[in-house]
Amino acid sequence: MRPHxxxxxxxxxxxxxxxxxxxxxxxxxxxxxGFAGASVDSLQHCAGVQRGSFYAAFGDKEGAWRRALERYTxxxxxxxxxTLEEPGDAAYQLAQFIRFVGRFLAANRGRGCMFLxxxxxxxxxxxxxxAHLARLERETFAAIRARAPGAAGSYVxxxxxxxxxxxxxxxxxxxxxxxxxxxxASCTAVLASEGPEPARH
Numbered sequence: 202m203r204p205h206x207x208x209x210x211x212x213x214x215x216x217x218x219x220x221x222x223x224x225x226x227x228x229x230x231x232x233x234x235g236f237a238g239a240s241v242d243s244l245q246h247c248a249g250v251q252r253g254s255f256y257a258a259f260g261d262k263e264g265a266w267r268r269a270l271e272r273y274t275x276x277x278x279x280x281x282x283x284t285l286e287e288p289g290d291a292a293y294q295l296a297q298f299i300r301f302v303g304r305f306l307a308a309n310r311g312r313g314c315m316f317l318x319x320x321x322x323x324x325x326x327x328x329x330x331x332a333h334l335a336r337l338e339r340e341t342f343a344a345i346r347a348r349a350p351g352a353a354g355s356y357v358x359x360x361x362x363x364x365x366x367x368x369x370x371x372x373x374x375x376x377x378x379x380x381x382x383x384x385x386a387s388c389t390a391v392l393a394s395e396g397p398e399p400a401r402h
Contacts, residue, residue: 220258223248227259228269232315236266236324273315274337281305282344291348292392295357295386298345302361304370310377316341317365323396333351349388353395360384 230239230247241262245255259265269401286299306313320338324331346354367377 217241218248218250218254223250224268224272227265231269232273233264233312235318236262236326239266262328266326267330269332270316270319270334270337274341277314278316278341282341285344285348293301293391295345295348295392296388297387299357299360299364299381299385303364303378303385305375306364306381307377310368310371310374311367313365314361317361318369321362321365330397349392349395351395353391356391357388360364 203352213276227244228250229245234243239256239262241252244262245252245267248255255265259268281298281301284301285294287294289297302314312318316337319334324334326334341355342358345357348354349357360381364377364381367380
């Protein structure tokens, strides 16, 4: 009987591995190297699986990337979006969110955010994978646009993409956090231009 969440065969002999552990390692590989920079060889080496087991589990490189991005948004991105649920009005929630993202990106200089990087760069992927990314973008940005409709929401997303670019360029921690603080402080004025927003409890 195959162990739970374990996959793989090699030369007729059962060869199992923990799929969750392998996927977490693949997330790290894509996060560090990007989609274009990561090869199947580097992914299977990072995950600690044989090539046949890799293809059996993920199908191909794009399949592994889709699974990795799903895992990243469900864990790392979700942790950031949770700050939008703090008590207070929309301006306060968005300001806290931007500060959280600024601290996160400052701690990840050189690689930034896997999701924001994918959302801001053209990727050499199939139509299926592009549609997959578009769905994740809609779902993720919806939480922002629910609190910052119209141009205000576009402004917040532009701030996030700009902070991510700073982090990927390995700019100083102080520069990243200062930019995030300036953007956070502007949330009240930005939202005021879109009309009043009720407090969320």
